[in-house]
Amino acid sequence: MLSKKVLLVDDSEIVLTMASAALESGGYEVRSIERWEDLDTMIMHFIPDLILMDVNMPEVFGDHALMFFKEERGLSRVPILLYSDIDEKELRQRAEACGADGYISKSWGIDRMLEVVNGMLHSA
């Protein structure tokens, strides 16, 4: 059975390294982008089953970019979760406001992140 694919969007190399390692250990195929301009090249050959999107990205906030992903880049059927270390209440509000499929607070830790991803992808 093919691995499910997860795309990480985050400008922090540390976050990408840790989250990628955790997700790969959970059996997922993982790719990441640190800059918006790498999106098109990435999705030309890697259509993810789930996207984890940081909020505090440079130039454009992740939650503001979310609908662009869905409507302009053909990713409308791909669940997108906001993945951020901002205050959890704010994160929940921003996720609801932007039409995200959910959120994961980085403060929850890697294990819980993996649990949520598992829940999303195994129920899909």
Add this chain to the structure above:
Amino acid sequence: MTDQAEKRKHPRVEIILKVDYDTPRDFIADYTHNASDGGLFVNTDKPFSVGDRLMFDISFPGLLSPFRCKAEVIWRRTKEEATEENPGGIGVAFLFDNAEQAERVNKIINSLSGNLEASAKPTQETKPFRVLLAEDNHMVREMFRFAVHRFHRSKLRSQRELAILEAEDGKGAWKHVMDGNLDLAIVDYYMPVMDGGQLVRKIREYSDTRALPVIMVSVGGDDARRQAYAAGADLYLDKPVLLGQLFESLQKLLNLG
């Protein structure tokens, strides 16, 4: 209202007045009617005399940053002379520092007036609201355009169509500016060939475009903010841009007509 007394032999009272209007209509009525009738009316019991100079902070939140403008008291109606219809107060006339300042205010006044007149006519053809988007990062530019169009489609009640013109550097942006008919420019500060500061300076130097509202955006923080305002930008927004701020400005501008 803040009073700042001077210690002079014949003390003058220098006052900064902050006048808030509930709606654009109130301001227009006051500005256009009273200005032609002898000055902007200020309801006050303060003992001003004709010829006194006052300072006004003029701002249109979300459209233009505040700027300070001198005004002169040109008539006074005392408490004793006041009636229910004509309350006591003073009439003041703005004394703009330069033609550019006057032109920028008058352009907004005229836009507001035009919009109020247009709102009385249910079906009026209007030209698209033309926005220049100057941003060197193509993906950011695309996301910006998408967000603005989406907002325009889903949230704005404006009857006006929205046309977004794009440029990836200052030179391309200047070409759009010279082509004319822009209603607003959203300009990234850091761009190749000609940066946003240089672009805005050129816009302000050229008489046909001097009054074009410019929103500058940048990741450059306080430095870029200072330089943006020094160059003549009307509004500066930090990147990542809180789209709500940008939309609020756009909504106001679009509804101005």
